Amino acid sequence: MKLVKALLISVFVLGVCRPAGAFDVKSIKGFASLDLFTAGTADNRMDKVYKGAKAVGDIGSYSLDTGMAVGGRIGALYPIEDVADVGLSWGYIGGPTTETKLNGRDYSTTSRRFMRVMAEGKKTVKYNDKISFLGGAGLGVAYGRQEQVIETAYAPVINGATVDTADTYFKGLTWELTAGAVYKATDKMDVEAGVRYTGLPTCDNKNDLNGDGEIPGMTYNALGFFAGVRF
Numbered sequence: 001m002k003l004v005k006a007l008l009i010s011v012f013v014l015g016v017c018r019p020a021g022a023f024d025v026k027s028i029k030g031f032a033s034l035d036l037f038t039a040g041t042a043d044n045r046m047d048k049v050y051k052g053a054k055a056v057g058d059i060g061s062y063s064l065d066t067g068m069a070v071g072g073r074i075g076a077l078y079p080i081e082d083v084a085d086v087g088l089s090w091g092y093i094g095g096p097t098t099e100t101k102l103n104g105r106d107y108s109t110t111s112r113r114f115m116r117v118m119a120e121g122k123k124t125v126k127y128n129d130k131i132s133f134l135g136g137a138g139l140g141v142a143y144g145r146q147e148q149v150i151e152t153a154y155a156p157v158i159n160g161a162t163v164d165t166a167d168t169y170f171k172g173l174t175w176e177l178t179a180g181a182v183y184k185a186t187d188k189m190d191v192e193a194g195v196r197y198t199g200l201p202t203c204d205n206k207n208d209l210n211g212d213g214e215i216p217g218m219t220y221n222a223l224g225f226f227a228g229v230r231f
Contacts, residue, residue, distance in 0.1 A: 028078050029085070033228025035071040035196065039096050040222025042066060042112065046098065049216045060103045069095030069112075069222070077122060077230070084123040089138070091116050093200075096220075108150045112218070114200055116142035116174045124182055132182040134194060142174035146203050146218060172201025180226070189231045196224040 043064050050062040075089030093114040100107045118140030124132040146168045180194015203218040 037224035136178035
């Protein structure tokens with residue numbers, strides 16, 4: 001992981017450093033955006049675990065209801081000749097959250113959240129004086145947390161309440177591909193919107209449904225939509 005971080009820093013430094021006297025601080029542009037991600041593949045592993053448990057008769061039925069994830073990021077970009085804008089970003093993603101039922105009864109709530117730092121590159125192609133098309137990619141490191149709260153009679157009675165919790169922390173590579181459009185709102189601010197496909201680190205936990213509180217593993221890749229500003 002230290003090697004990955006070093007490579008990301010190197011990419012950024014090599015990208016923004018020009019010959020002495022050529023670097024212009026005023027050319028740095030900040031940006032901020034909001035993201036909305038679909039459930040994607042978040043429940044694929046969980047579904048496999050419960051499907052296997054149903055096949056051997058450990059449970060009679062199950063259902064998974066997963067919502068969308070909401071995120072945001074801030075960062076800065078620097079133009080490299082006429083090639084692209086490169087820089088770094090920090091982002092947070094809350095979700096997706098899954099409500100699980102076993103045998104028709106509420107069983108658990110599984111929530112996820114991520115923090116990530118990425119090296120990003122964006123390229124715009126001008127359509128007219130106001131509108132440009134946008135393409136981009138990002139690569140970085142993400143830290144994730146997955147929490148399961150069991151809140152039915154399946155959980156042990158603790159202080160009079162049937163609630164049990166289990167947390168899993170994990171980290172790894174994250175990546176992203178972006179496509180969208182840019183609108184020049186003012187001389188100093190652009191408005192961006194479009195779609196993203198993102199990949200986040202894998203959580204390798206498994207659940208044998210024997211009441212040990214472990215959380216089913218997760219690999220989360222998802223399509224997202226974003227809107228933001230560059231200033």
